[in-house]
Amino acid sequence: MIDLYYWPTPNGHKVTLLLEELADAGAKLEYAIRPVDIGKGDQFEPDFLAISPNNKMPAIVDHAPVDGGAPISVFESGAILLYLANRTGRFFGDDVRRKVEVNQWLMWQMGGLGPMTGQYGHFHVYAPEDIAYAKTRYANEANRLLGVLDRRLSGRAFVAGDDYTIADMAIYPWVNAYDKAPIDMAPYPELRRWHAAIAARPATQRAYALAKQVNPDAGKPMGDEEKKLLFGIDPKR
Incomplete structure (x- = not known):
């Protein structure tokens, strides 16, 4: 248990x-x-x-x-x-090369997408003051990271290849996580396709x-x- x-x-x-x-x-x-x-x-x-x-x-x-x-x-x-x-x-994968692919995108989320998107949400939704510099800074970084992910997904079903992994599970919840401050997803067709596929999974x-x-x-x-x-x-x- x-x-x-x-x-x-x-x-x-x-x-x-x-x-x-x-x-x-x-x-x-x-x-x-x-x-x-x-x-x-x-x-x-x-x-x-x-x-x-x-x-x-x-x-x-x-x-x-x-x-x-x-x-x-x-x-x-x-x-x-x-x-x-x-x-x-x-x-996670069955061999060292596969594990490297999964692990580096997991760390990308932990060190990049999560913290930067979290700061985006903080300054756009929760901060007691409207700080234009912070809002612009983290919006730009969130969009940069979404662009990285969109390019990575081109020609791949999931971030590490054809199989769904813990890297996808780590990234998915942090994509457009704030309903009160949505990011325009139109520029990211591969990301939208990937996100919809995961959202449809029964699990x-x-x-x-x-x-x-x-x-x-x-x-x-x-x-x-x-x-x-x-x-x-x-x-x-």
């Missing part, structure tokens, strides 16, 4: 995408969702910090690791995807259905106290 410490955010969706895909691939791992309400400060509770010292979700605890030893906890979404893919032998639909189950208020405006907890700033200042 795996405990998944989860809240419906782009990084949270990555792990449910993989867990649901594993079920469809015949490598199902039983898991239980342990909600971490980041708007109420659950991420700062001592029990959670013992698992995820960076006070971020998602995190997992594998209570039956393959070595038969004590439970293994993993924090950071990319590390979780790698752990689960290696544990099951699915969605994707099940993974995203968990959002409303775990947080019925998902999508509603964020209150001031939530913003203080998440961003460490007073929105009224």
Whole structure:
């Protein structure tokens, strides 16, 4: 059994995408969702910090690791995807060259698309001040990265080739993640094709259905106290 410490955010969706895909691939791992309400400060509770010292979700605890030893906890979404893919032998590749392809695009998301798109969303949706420089800076960088991805997908079904992998699962939730600040996707036909194909997968639909189950208020405006907890700033200042 795996405990998944989860809240419906782009990084949270990555792990449910993989867990649901594993079920469809015949490598199902039983898991239980342990909600971490980041708007109420659950991420700062001592029990959670013992698992995820960076006070971020998602995190997992594998209570039956393959070595038969004590439970293994993993924090950071990319590390979780790698752990689960290696544990099951699915969605990562069977040889060193394939693994390199998958791993470099996973790291591209972790180090580029996620952080830059996150900053885009922060300054376009959540920031207490309208800072034109920041909005332009991160919009430009988000679009640059989407262009990189669009070119990469030309002639490929998925980012690492013909097979769907954890790299795709990591990237998908961060593409146009902010309904209140949508990016024009017209310039990216390959990306739109890829995104639609993943959205249509049954596992994707099940993974995203968990959002409303775990947080019925998902999508509603964020209150001031939530913003203080998440961003460490007073929105009224």
